[in-house]
Amino acid sequence: MEAGQILGTVISATGSWYEVATEGGTLNCRIRGRLRLKGVRSTNPVVVGDRVVVEPDDQSSVIVEIMPRRNYVIRRASNLSKESHIIAANIDHALLIVTLHSPATPREFVDRFLVTCEAYKIPLSIVLGKADTLVEEYAAEEEEFTAIYRDAGYEVLRISSITGEGIEHIRGMLTGRTTLVAGNSGVGKSTLIGTIAPDIEIRTGEISESHHKGKHTTTFSTMYSVGDGYIIDTPGIKGFGLIDIDDNELCRYFPEMMRLAPDCRFYNCTHTHEPDCAVLDAVKEGTVAWSRYESYLKILDEDDKYRK
Ligand SMILES: Nc1nc2c(ncn2[C@@H]2O[C@H](COP(=O)(O)OP(=O)(O)OP(=O)(O)O)[C@@H](O)[C@H]2O)c(=O)[nH]1
Ligand SMILES: [Mg+2]
Ligand SMILES: [Zn+2]
Secondary structure, three states: OOOOOEEEEEEEEOOOOEEEEEOOEEEEEEEOOOOOOOOOOOOOOOOOOOEEEEEOOOOOEEEEEEOOOOOEEEEEOOOOOOOEEEEEEOOOEEEEEEOOOOOOOOHHHHHHHHHHHHHOOOOEEEEEOOHHHOOHHHHHHHHHHHHHHHHHOOEEEEOOOOOOOOHHHHHHHOOOOEEEEEOOOOOOHHHHHHHHOOOOOOOOOOOOOOHHHOOOOOOOOEEEEEOOEEEEEOOOOOOOOOOOOOHHHHHHHOHHHHOOHHHOOOOOOOOOOOOOOHHHHHHHHOOOOHHHHHHHHHHHHHHHHHHO
């Protein structure tokens, strides 16, 4: 770092302006021309959570360097694109907010997000949102969902920003670390953050608005400080295209399948057609959930499409 330059953390990134929190306060910055981290191909060069070197200036401060990232959450920018988009970097923990209805989060979306967190070694908790709406008719579905992911090895929590259920627990999880909040649009990510930290000014979808319209309330990621930790609100993501994950490695990111793989006859078993495959046996017996296995197959399939 040269004289006059300071270190900071990117707390919001709109694409042209970046807010950087430094010891002396928050600076509004632009980025220096061709700045990007080596070896990372993404549509957004500087992302929320990045540690950066800034040249402060009264008029326009400039980000001149990005420090290496400890980890990041990345997805394919759009369905048919080869470009990728980084949601945030340097995360200690992720909360994936899932709602069973209004809106219903697709299982495949959940599984894709889990694969990414496994691949980048980001600890994760699954949070069933809007628990106040999980009335009797959803009880069986909730039980099934919870069992699948707990059996796979994930923590599954329940929260409601209306009754306050689970909120204290989540607040406790934030201490001393940076937590990413992710999930489809309308699942209540911003509402959760506003409930945890009422002093934060945060935009949420109006109750009267229908989230079935696919309207996105949060349009870019923002990091907020809560106690001695940080929480990152993200725009709702719809599809979650995976990037840089090898077919041969994919099963390592499904913990319940990875545990069985040593019992397959072939060491390089793909768990799709091989004889004496411990994973296929478990799927048949129902000890590995069909929906999880189906996601595994769909991800294998999709990646083939992109290689052609
Ligand atoms: N019943 C119920 N409704 C909730 C709860 N949390 C949020 N909502 C409602 O769900 C809608 C969407 O909430 P948001 O917090 O804006 O959702 P979001 O995930 O931030 O959405 P995007 O910013 O578009 O990604 C709003 O109408 C909220 O009032 C909850 O715990 N229970
Ligand atoms: Mg939001
Ligand atoms: Zn196998």
